[in-house]
Every structure is written in C-alpha cells, then in structure tokens.
Amino acid sequence: MDNEQPHQELVKCVVVGDTAVGKTRLICARACNQQVSLAQLLATHVPTVWAIDQYRIYKDVLERSWEVVDSVNVSLRLWDTFGDHEKDRRFAYGRSDVVLLCFSINNPISLRNCRLMWYPEIRRFCPNTPVLLVGCKNDLRFMYRDEAYLTFFRDRSPFVRATRKSDLVMPDEARDVAHELGLYYYETSVLTYFGVNEVFENAIRAALQARRQQRFWQTNLKKVQRPLLQAPFKPPPPPKPEVKVCNSSYGEHLRQLWLGRDHSDVVLVAGSVGFSAHRFVLSAASPAFYRLFALEISADMTRSTSDSSMVSSLGDFSDDNESLLRAEQRTWRRRASCQALPPARELDHPAFQAIRSVQTEGQTVVTLGKLLTPAAVRQCLQFMYTGTIDQRQLDLQETRQAAEFLELSQLLVLLVEMQQCGGTVRDGTQLQENHEAYLRRKLQDVCLDQGLFADIVFELDDGACAAHKAMLAARCDVMKAMFGGDFRESQAKVIEFPGVREYTFHKLLCYLYTDDVPAVSAARCVNLLELGNRLCLPRLVNLVEKRVVEDLERLQSSETIEQCLRLLEPVKLHNAHQLADWCMNHLCVNYNKLCRMSPRSLRLLHPDNQAYLVEHRWPPVWYLKDYDYYQKCLVERDRETKHALKSSSGCLCFSRKSESDPALSGHL
Numbered sequence: 001m002d003n004e005q006p007h008q009e010l011v012k013c014v015v016v017g018d019t020a021v022g023k024t025r026l027i028c029a030r031a032c033n034q035q036v037s038l039a040q041l042l043a044t045h046v047p048t049v050w051a052i053d054q055y056r057i058y059k060d061v062l063e064r065s066w067e068v069v070d071s072v073n074v075s076l077r078l079w080d081t082f083g084d085h086e087k088d089r090r091f092a093y094g095r096s097d098v099v100l101l102c103f104s105i106n107n108p109i110s111l112r113n114c115r116l117m118w119y120p121e122i123r124r125f126c127p128n129t130p131v132l133l134v135g136c137k138n139d140l141r142f143m144y145r146d147e148a149y150l151t152f153f154r155d156r157s158p159f160v161r162a163t164r165k166s167d168l169v170m171p172d173e174a175r176d177v178a179h180e181l182g183l184y185y186y187e188t189s190v191l192t193y194f195g196v197n198e199v200f201e202n203a204i205r206a207a208l209q210a211r212r213q214q215r216f217w218q219t220n221l222k223k224v225q226r227p228l229l230q231a232p233f234k235p236p237p238p239p240k241p242e243v244k245v246c247n248s249s250y251g252e253h254l255r256q257l258w259l260g261r262d263h264s265d266v267v268l269v270a271g272s273v274g275f276s277a278h279r280f281v282l283s284a285a286s287p288a289f290y291r292l293f294a295l296e297i298s299a300d301m302t303r304s305t306s307d308s309s310m311v312s313s314l315g316d317f318s319d320d321n322e323s324l325l326r327a328e329q330r331t332w333r334r335r336a337s338c339q340a341l342p343p344a345r346e347l348d349h350p351a352f353q354a355i356r357s358v359q360t361e362g363q364t365v366v367t368l369g370k371l372l373t374p375a376a377v378r379q380c381l382q383f384m385y386t387g388t389i390d391q392r393q394l395d396l397q398e399t400r401q402a403a404e405f406l407e408l409s410q411l412l413v414l415l416v417e418m419q420q421c422g423g424t425v426r427d428g429t430q431l432q433e434n435h436e437a438y439l440r441r442k443l444q445d446v447c448l449d450q451g452l453f454a455d456i457v458f459e460l461d462d463g464a465c466a467a468h469k470a471m472l473a474a475r476c477d478v479m480k481a482m483f484g485g486d487f488r489e490s491q492a493k494v495i496e497f498p499g500v501r502e503y504t505f506h507k508l509l510c511y512l513y514t515d516d517v518p519a520v521s522a523a524r525c526v527n528l529l530e531l532g533n534r535l536c537l538p539r540l541v542n543l544v545e546k547r548v549v550e551d552l553e554r555l556q557s558s559e560t561i562e563q564c565l566r567l568l569e570p571v572k573l574h575n576a577h578q579l580a581d582w583c584m585n586h587l588c589v590n591y592n593k594l595c596r597m598s599p600r601s602l603r604l605l606h607p608d609n610q611a612y613l614v615e616h617r618w619p620p621v622w623y624l625k626d627y628d629y630y631q632k633c634l635v636e637r638d639r640e641t642k643h644a645l646k647s648s649s650g651c652l653c654f655s656r657k658s659e660s661d662p663a664l665s666g667h668l
C-alpha cells in the first residue's frame with residue numbers, strides 16, 4: 001500500500017503514560033474517528049495492539065492519518081505503548097517527532113508519575129522532542145455524578161469502583177505540573193470527543209515547529225503556528241429532573257364505589273329488585289338520568305321557594321341542609337339562567353315510571369319502566385360506574401334495549417358489536433378507558449361546574465365548596481375514615497375546613513372527581529401540596545408537582561428563580577420531593593444569577609441546602625477559574641504575537657527565539 005503522499009510531512013507521535021489512563025482509547029478515537037459510548041467504555045477494554053502496522057493493513061486508518069495543519073500536508077503516525085514502568089520503550093521513542101504524555105484526570109497518581117517517572121524517561125530517550133501533557137477522560141469531571149455511570153458500578157463487584165469527586169485532578173493542578181516541566185497542556189475525552197482532534201493537531205504543530213528549526217529552508221513550514229490554546233471544557237448542565245406521576249387508581253376506586261354503594265342517594269326499582277346508586281354518577285353517565293334528576297331539583301326548588309316551612313321540616317341538621325340546598329340552588333340558578341329547564345313532560349320517558357323523594361331518608365326512589373329488566377339494569381349500572389359489563393350473565397337483547405333507553409351510547413356500540421361478532425368483546429380495556437375519560441368529563445361538568453346532587457359542604461377560609469361524600473370516600477381513605485367512623489364529620493352535612501382556601505379545595509375536588517389537576521400556579525401551590533400530603537394522596541402531590549413545574553417553566557427567568565427559592569424548603573416538608581429536586585436543579589444551574597439577585601434569601605436557606613448549591617452549582621467553580629485563566633492567556637498571547645511580529649526580522653530561522661517561550665507561556 002502506498003504509505004505517503006507527495007509533499008507530505010510524516011509526524012511520528014508517541015503516546016506514553018501509566019496503564020489504563022486512556023492512551024489506547026485516545027489513539028483509536030483519533031485514528032478511527034470514533035466517539036465511544038458510555039456502555040462501550042465501561043464494558044470493553046481495548047488491549048494495546050496499536051502500532052505502525054495498522055497504517056499498512058487498513059487503508060482507512062492510513063487515510064485518516066492524513067491531515068492538513070496550517071497548510072502543511074501531514075501523515076500522523078501514532079505509536080501506542082505499554083504503561084508498565086519497567087518495560088523498554090526505546091523502540092517506540094526512536095525518531096519520534098512529538099510525545100503525548102498522558103495521565104487520567106481521575107487518577108492523581110498517574111499525574112504524579114508523569115513528573116517523577118515519565119518525563120525523565122522521555123528526556124533520556126528524546127532530549128529535544130516536544131512533549132504535550134494530556135489529561136485523559138476529562139468527562140469524569142461531570143460523569144462521576146451521572147446516574148447511568150453510577151448504576152454500572154453499583155452492579156459490579158467491590159473490586160471496581162466509580163470515580164469520586166476526591167479522585168479528580170483539577171485543571172489548575174495539572175497545569176502546575178505542565179508549568180514545572182515546561183510542557184503544553186491539553187485535556188481530552190473519548191466519550192464527548194472533547195479535545196481529541198485538537199490535541200493531535202497541536203501535537204503536529206509542536207512537531208512541525210521543531211522541524212522548522214532544524215530545516216529552516218523548508219518553506220512549506222512557514223505558516224505553522226505555535227500550538228494553540230485549548231478553550232476550557234464546560235461540563236453540560238445537570239439534566240432537569242423529570243416529574244413522574246404514580247399510577248392511577250381511579251378505575252379501581254369507581255369499581256369500589258359500584259360494589260360498596262356507600263352514601264347512596266337513589267334507589268332504582270326494576271321489577272321487584274331495588275338498586276341503590278348515586279345520582280351524580282347516574283347523571284354524569286346517562287343523559288336520560290341527568291334530565292330526570294334535573295327535573296327533580298327544579299321541582300324541589302319550586303317547592304322550597306313556595307313553601308318556606310319545608311327546610312325546617314328536614315330534620316336535625318336544618319342549618320346544614322339549608323346551606324346545602326342554598327349551594328345547589330345557587331348553581332342551579334346560575335345554570336338555569338343560561339340553559340332552559342327541562343320540560344315536565346320528560347318524565348314521560350319510557351324508562352321511568354315514577355320518581356319520588358323520601359325526605360326523611362334523603363333518598364330518591366325511581367321506579368323504572370317494565371321494559372327494563374333487573375338483569376339489564378344491573379349491567380347498565382355496572383357499565384355506568386366501571387365501563388365494564390358482566391359477560392357471564394349477559395342478555396344482549398335486554399341490555400341493549402336498556403342501554404338505548406338510558407342513552408348509554410358507548411355501551412350501545414359495544415353491544416351492537418358483540419351481537420355482530422357472536423358475543424365476544426373486541427378490546428375491553430380500550431372501552432373502559434374511553435368510558436372513564438367520558439365519565440371524568442361529565443363528573444367535572446355535573447359535580448364541579450354545576451355543583452349538583454351534593455350532600456356535603458365544606459366551609460373554607462374564603463368560601464364554601466359542595467361535594468359528594470360517596471366520591472370523596474371512594475377516592476380518599478382519610479375522607480372515608482372521616483365519614484365512616486365515629487367522628488362528628490360522619491353525620492355532619494357541613495364541615496369546617498380551616499386553613500384551606502377555595503382555590504386549593506377546588507383543585508383537590510378536581511383531582512378526586514377527574515383524576516387530574518388543572519393548571520396550578522407556583523405562587524399558590526404550597527397549601528395544595530400540604531393538603532394532598534395531609535390526605536395521603538401521593539398521586540395528587542405528583543400531579544401538582546407537574547403542574548407547578550409547567551408554571552415555573554412559563555415564568556420569566558428571574559421570577560422562576562425567586563419562586564424556586566421560595567418553594568424549595570416548604571415543598572420538601574410536604575413530601576413534594578420531585579418539585580424540590582426540580583427547584584434545586586434550577587437554582588444550581590442559575591447559581592450565579594441567584595447570587596446576584598437574592599443574596600439575602602440565599603443566606604436564609606438551611607445550611608445543608610446552601611452547601612448543596614455551592615457543591616453542585618453550574619458551571620462549576622473550577623470551570624469559571626479555568627475560563628478566566630484562558631481569557632487572560634488569550635490576551636497575553638495576542639500581545640506577544642503583535643510584539644513578535646514587530647520585532648521579527650522576517651527570516652524564519654531567526655524568529656524562533658522570540659516565539660519559543662511565549663508559545664508555552666499561554667499554557668502554563
């Protein structure tokens with residue numbers, strides 16, 4: 001194979017350093033132009049086999065060794081070596097043009113060995129060859145905290161361990177060594193590919209500069225620059241934590257509501273069988289029931305406005321009943337103003353024969369038409385609560401007729417399909433999900449927006465909210481205990497809820513009825529998180545965390561910082577750890593701005609939080625220091641170049657003195 005191109009400078013670059021500092025990986029990354037994934041880095045070890053043969057055997061490796069640096073055609077020949085200190089590397093060092101002296105930034109001993117062992121060895125065999133000090137694996141400055149990286153080591157034997165912060169060599173420490181030895185300094189990572197091409201390009205420059213000194217007649221080397229300064233490596237910001245929401249039990253809760261039928265307020269009589277149920281569920285699931293019960297309420301209202309003595313005849317909790325009734329009337333009037341009341345003839349519906357209120361028991365009794373058999377009614381009721389049917393005892397024709405009367409369109413579609421397919425259901429879970437989504441929407445409308453059929457009122461700090469005991473008890477164990485046990489609340493129709501505002505309670509109800517939470521403002525979320533935590537509703541806490549993060553992301557940057565600072569500690573207290581993590585991450589990433597904006601509030605944080613912020617601030621202090629240093633070096637270099645140009649005689653061989661030391665000084 002043709003090894004050289006016309007007018008090509010061959011540069012032999014020898015790579016030395018302790019075992020496992022990353023020499024072979026670095027060479028492979030350059031020679032094969034490959035970035036290495038974390039899994040590859042952690043899983044496989046590339047044995048040191050790289051040698052000059054590679055250029056003879058592999059055409060693409062040879063071609064990748066060709067590079068144009070400062071208008072000079074170069075073929076870069078990389079020589080890998082063994083890291084064992086006692087081995088003879090004379091063969092490798094022979095006729096080398098540049099040496100890369102590598103250490104690993106997670107191994108301070110490997111840096112110490114550069115000074116104590118490697119540099120003396122290099123100088124013994126190549127007294128005048130330019131040398132670059134290279135800090136390999138600089139991704140570990142941020143990877144040591146990476147979850148995937150840490151997980152790998154957690155699953156391993158105790159013999160291998162992850163890099164710790166205390167293992168890391170910082171750029172200024174390495175630069176001190178480079179300064180002491182008079183070397184250029186670069187950092188690389190094959191994981192991020194940071195500095196890989198840069199270090200070899202500058203190694204070539206160093207080699208060509210040295211060559212220019214010896215062969216001053218070679219005009220093609222005229223434009224070769226000094227090795228360039230390496231801009232510091234800025235680690236990526238820590239990834240934003242994602243808020244995860246725990247699984248929903250909404251379907252299961254509604255199934256329990258169907259099976260237990262606690263706090264029911266209606267009895268459906270079909271033939272000789274009575275089914276207890278909840279008006280709010282029936283009204284949400286069936287338009288026919290909605291109209292029927294709406295009729296009942298409008299009749300109640302007419303009665304209550306014409307007969308003022310009625311309220312007092314309702315029993316012991318007359319005050320409570322009054323406020324319940326008022327709550328219902330308020331919403332009903334609001335609705336009535338924009339929607340015509342259903343006409344009385346609706347009761348002519350073939351599904352219903354009669355409706356009557358049993359005031360003493362607070363129950364409504366609905367006698368169903370003869371066309372609705374008890375078995376079909378049971379199937380329809382089960383569907384209304386759970387979105388499922390009992391296939392073992394299903395009479396398709398009867399159930400279909402009942403579903404038609406009760407206007408259960410989704411059930412109808414299912415039954416028609418079953419009739420066509422000979423009795424099998426296509427996709428039960430999909431149907432259940434569709435029904436659940438429908439029920440959520442309707443419950444929001446009937447129970448929360450219209451406030452109908454409520455049997456309990458919560459007196460809050462700034463108003464009142466009506467609700468349904470059955471739903472609260474089904475969705476929340478604390479509420480269930482409150483309504484079911486010997487507590488005063490189990491009988492009361494009005495419950496005082498001090499310390500909670502309407503805004504907060506309404507969001508809680510939204511969650512309980514629809515399993516979701518509408519937008520929550522970051523400024524008003526703490527009470528809601530406190531309430532969710534107090535009522536042992538982890539999914540509500542998660543949903544609120546998610547909504548608050550959405551709100552925080554919408555805010556102006558400085559406002560987000562203010563809110564994060566304000567929320568960080570209180571939300572932790574209420575077990576909203578994901579939100580606390582998000583706020584902490586945001587504060588870490590905006591630490592500099594935070595220090596400028598709110599130094600006082602920052603000092604008021606718990607010392608542990610302050611320490612965490614200092615430790616995890618981004619960009620890290622070492623980077624900022626490195627960046628300042630780099631800027632200073634750039635200015636200095638610029639000045640030196642101008643000075644060198646002015647004092648240059650114009651002849652290459654005499655200009656060396658003025659540029660040799662400054663070339664290094666920028667790195668040191």
Ligand SMILES: Nc1nc2c(ncn2[C@@H]2O[C@H](COP(=O)(O)OP(=O)(O)O)[C@@H](O)[C@H]2O)c(=O)[nH]1
Pocket residue numbers: 018019020021022023024025026040041042044045046047048083136137138139140143188189190191
């Ligand atoms: N994180 C990280 N690991 C690296 C990097 N380079 C090499 N390594 C790992 O360090 C170990 C030693 O690498 P190797 O190149 O064989 O070292 P050598 O003995 O000096 O040739 C291997 O497990 C590599 O996967 C790097 O840039 N980043």
Ligand SMILES: [Mg+2]
Pocket residue numbers: 020023024025046047048080081
């Ligand atoms: Mg090796």
